[in-house]
Amino acid sequence: MxxxxxxxxxxxxxxxxxxxxxxxxxxxxxxxxxxxxxxxxxxxxxxxxxxxxxxxxxxxxxxxxxxxxxxxxxxxxxxxxxxxxxxxxxxxxxxxxxxxxxxxxQKPPVPAAGEVTKTRMHDYRIETVVADGLKTPWAIAFLPDGRRLVTEKHGALRVIAADGALDPKPVEGTPEVTDHGQGGLMEVAIHPQFASNGWVYLGFADGTKETGPDGKEQTRSITAVARGRIRDHCWTDHEWIYRPDPMFRSRAGVHFGTRFVFRDGFLFFAIGERGGMMESQDLSRPTGKIFRLQDDGRVPADNPFADRPDAIAGIWSYGHRNPQGLAIDPRDGSIWSTEHGPRGGDELNRIRAGANYGWPVVTHGMNYDGSPMTAETTREGIEAAAAVWVPSLAVCGLDFLEGDVFPDWKHDLFSGGLVTEEVRRIRITDGRVVDQEVILKGIGRVRDVACAPDGTIHVLLNRPDRIVRLVPAR
Ligand code: HEC
The missing domain is CATH 1.10.760.10 (Cytochrome c-like domain)
Incomplete structure (x- = not known):
């Protein structure tokens, strides 16, 4: 005693x-x-x-x-x-x-050129799609004619021809982006009816760069969404889909979010909290939210907060930190998002209308310096994550696999990890995560994972900057 x-x-x-x-x-x-x-x-x-x-x-x-x-x-x-x-x-x-x-x-599945990488269900080979000429590739979109669009963070939209050749010249006249910190040109996606309407959507940091009184460059920006068409290698028909009021621009260089998915004629996209933590809980601010808009930017009348005078009507869900993965389950249309937690606490969430995902009032993480944030990991009225990762993976890029190239992985979810340099396979059954497996590790920071229409899995890597794809080993 x-x-x-x-x-x-x-x-x-x-x-x-x-x-x-x-x-x-x-x-x-x-x-x-x-x-x-x-x-x-x-x-x-x-x-x-x-x-x-x-x-x-x-x-x-x-x-x-x-x-x-x-x-x-x-x-x-x-x-x-x-x-x-x-x-x-x-x-x-x-x-x-x-x-x-x-x-x-553990012996992680580190793929090497010309060799077979073994995983639990499928063995695969890695093929290089683009080896050189890309600078910080961020996202990829597949055009019906076999070409691919790739964003580079500093602001260039690149085209890969169907035969795999990277066009040395970026698309001309794309919107000016604010390349600052984690922000720049980020997401690219095509409209579901691209074949008939040609719309390409871009998500990027939009703002101003000025020289402050101290002579230092000052940047203020926030994530914005625009669409346009590409004609003769030029961006045309530019339209803003969502351009937040300039008063929401922030000097912070972190947490821009983005990523797009389309469902039932609506566009869903994310804006990170830009370091303004509590803003995620504030419905009068666009930060820390997932949005739902019509494909032309109009606000759907039945959005969950459309009737609240204090809320931004485009908001679909809130309490997000920095969502950088967004994907639709082809089996039931449910929307899934991965978001970066702080030190610990990366999350996979099933996104529901009007729901609060809890940042920063509940989290499974702590501050980067190892001091606590909160002891609360759950709370009544806050959606619990479908999966939590401690330590953080720095989740980025997310897609469901369709097609029959990897039949035993069909409809599994694939997530990238920047810090962990991994691609993780996640099986979801009846809305729950039932299995996870790291299928690729240690060949660069994984910025985006995207399943191509031909059923192969494209992986965008940073450091070194390149694009590879996974094809079955035969
Ligand atoms: C004076 C020695 C002592 C100190 C100091 C101490 N522990 Fe322990 N701890 C033990 C012993 C002995 C056990 C085994 C108790 C048992 O088997 O029930 C234990 C058990 C535990 C367990 C449970 C392990 C299990 O197998 O389930 C955890 C977790 C733990 N300690 C964490 C900590 C942490 C964190 C600290 C510091 C804040 C700490 N301990 C400080 C002696 C200590």
Missing amino acids: IRCIAICLLGLWAVPASADRVKVEALYAQHCAACHGAEYEGGVGGSLVDGEWKHGSSDEDVYRSIAKGNVEMQMQAWEEVLSAGQIRSLVILLQEKEHQFREKQ
């Missing part, structure tokens, strides 16, 4: 006033390492990275183990010393460490 009080007092004394700004690594070193090892390998207390959990491995279980402790075994109840947010950040840290430990033991 005396010992316990001593530990508790020591613990209390050791936590400074701004306790919640303490980095999680420091918390661990101070309070946990003595018994669980500096490398989490175990000591008096067990290993925290070997994947063996005596008291359960779920978020809630590990949280409870730390919060309530096991006094008989000399593991104190840390809720007496640490805030809920701090305990939550320790849970995230342990998940990160366990993941790293597991990664070291």
Whole structure:
């Protein structure tokens, strides 16, 4: 008992006033390492990275183990010393460490030219679509005649001929984009009736670049959507589909969102919260939202917030951080989105009209510096994610596979990861994630994954910048 009080007092004394700004690594070193090892390998207390959990491995279980402790075994109840947010950040840290430990033991599917890469259901080969000449390719769209359109972040729209040759000249006269931080020219998609109407949609950072009083360049921008047609290699018939009021432009260089899908004549697209966290919860701002508009930009009268005078009528769902994957399940028309979490907490969400996806009031992540954000991972009235990834993958690009080229993967969802340099296969059955597998790893940051009309899977890579595709190994 005396010992316990001593530990508790020591613990209390050791936590400074701004306790919640303490980095999680420091918390661990101070309070946990003595018994669980500096490398989490175990000591008096067990290993925290070997994947063996005596008291359960779920978020809630590990949280409870730390919060309530096991006094008989000399593991104190840390809720007496640490805030809920701090305990939550320790849970995230342990998940990160366990993941790293597991990664070291696995043999990831790293494809090499000319070789077969094996995965659980299909073996594939990788083919290079474009090896050179692209600078930060961001998104790809497939034209009915076999050509492909590719955006480059700095603002160029490129054309790949049906025979695979990259046109050295970008399409002329495309909208001016603000290339700043994570923003620039991002999404490209074609209208579902492109063959008859020729509309191409672009999503990009739109704003101004000015020289500030200090002589430094100042940029203000926000994600916008436009459409046009390409005639004789020129952008023509330009129309704005959604151009937010300039007052919403931000100097931040982060979280632009974008990505488009079409359903029933409507266009859905995302705008990230631009670093303005709480703006995601504010329906009078376009940031941190997924929109639904008619294909020409008009607001559908039956949008969920169309009748609310304080809301932007184009909003379909809110509480998003930075959605950069959007795809429609061809089996039932449901809309799925992946979004970047902070440190931990990337999400896959099923997007429903009017729903709140919780950022930043609930999250499975913490601040990048390892200080806690909140202990809340769920709340009444907030949509729970269909999948959460801790550590974050930096999810980017998302598509369902159609066609019969990879029959055992048909209708699976494929997601890219920038930081993890992976393509992840996700199986969804009856609206739930039932299986996941990393099918490609370690050949560059994956910016976009797109299933081509011929059933092959295109992967846009950054660093090195190129496009490859997965074809079945025969
Ligand atoms: C004085 C030694 C000691 C300290 C300090 C300590 N632990 Fe423990 N911990 C233990 C012991 C012993 C167990 C095993 C208890 C049991 O089996 O019920 C344990 C169990 C756990 C478990 C459950 C493991 C499982 O297999 O389910 C977790 C999680 C955990 N500790 C995390 C922490 C964290 C995080 C800290 C720092 C905030 C910490 N511990 C500090 C001794 C310690």
